[in-house]
Amino acid sequence: MSQSGNGAPNKIEIRGLCKSFGPKVVLDGLDLDIAVGESVVVIGGSGTGKSVLLKCILGLLKPDAGSIKIDGEEVVGQGSRDRDRVLRKFGMLFQNAALFDSLPVWENVAFGLIQGEGMGLAEAKQVAIEKLAAVGMTAEVGELSPAELSGGMRKRVGLARAIATTPEIIFFDEPTTGLDPIMGDVINDLIVKCVQELGASTLSITHDMASARKIAHRVAMLYNGKIIWAGAVATIDESGNDYVDQFIHGRAEGPIQMQVRAN
């Protein structure tokens, strides 16, 4: 297993990742490493392929070319049994939490434990209540339906579900999108706290620079299907990259021309 710049072994290694949808090239030879215990945030405009990157790593989309290694094991082209084994290392917080409407909150949180690990319902419920407490929610919330929750509560339940199986790797897809700034900061704090406690490696994608500065050790910018800049979060303001500068300051003028139409 190769090592990252800071000496820690790489948890995830991506090399030459390509993915197109018809004529539209989304990922074009993307390279990215995430070290053990490292928190990497990928920033980039809407439609630049951030979610596609996550889905390729999780095996929800099949890359056209390239290599993805988890703990040194190639996962592109894996069979379903091997993929299930690798997926047990992951937790994921989806953009809109993606809670199962048909299940109460506690069963959502305990889903991976019940279905994936075969844990009994009573024990799984106890773990779910502990995980809900870890994200600042009471046991009573566990009995509610996801439809009864506000946006911020859904995110917290989604975070509780993501950490319930004590994963080695956690992905966060736009963790603060659609939340007010205070709730966004609460979610950021919870992410930092949970990740520190678990010692997990994380990959987050976001537009929210306040969130990126808070949860990232390292930031990478995705543009035109490639990582055009990557560096420690403390150095992002002195990146010397015009694209990064335009993005983090939210300027309309600059080298990034926003597409008005999808092509």
Add this chain to the structure above:
Amino acid sequence: MPILQPIGRTFLIFLAAVGRLSLFAVHGLSHCIRPPVYLRLIGRQMIDIGYYSLPVVGLTAIFTGMVLALQSYTGFARFAAESAIPNVVVISITRELGPVLAGLMVAGRVGAAMAAEIGTMRVTEQIDALDTLATNPFKYLVAPRLIAGIAMMPLLVCVADIIGVFGGYVVSIYKLGFNPATYLKNTIDFVEFQDVASGLVKAAVFGFLITLMGCYHGYNSKGGAQGVGAATTNAVVSASILILCFNYIITEMFFAR
């Protein structure tokens, strides 16, 4: 030839769709017979498909039996063949009207609901979430529905057969003045095992088709609310057409001489 190109393209698209549906069906069925089996989910789907469809199937059956007796009487009275009414009612209900009408009603009620539920799960990333929680969506969503559809439709059609024959009995006795004992004796004497069995085989096939189309269109829906709406419509329309098509094929298998 520019005229032939669109015809050929449409035909190829049709073949590709049939191929995708066949692969989906094989994949879904293979998960029905491989462990783990989600008994709780199968039970929930059985209640949803079987128990909650009873009122709509029962109402359809009773009015069909009633109108069948009435219409048969208006026709057969011209030839003094009123005594054939019990035979016509029981054969029509058990062989054709019971399974087909129950199938169409369940396609409207259950097929649409399945497509909408699974389609919503698709567009809100709940199916992706299942995957990331190391749970196969085919095993968790599709297989329980297929098993429940195949198991519950024959039971529903059994009930529909009994209620449909009862509807014909009520009209014949209380409106047309038939003797109750004679009516029942004619009904029981005339119906054969094959009549009921063919209806139940049809019911199991229809149950499979309804749940398959609901799951297939829901699973492959895209594009938000509009996509879910289209999936729901496609599930009901395609299940209804397939029910009528397979009804003929199964009838041909059982009764063609």
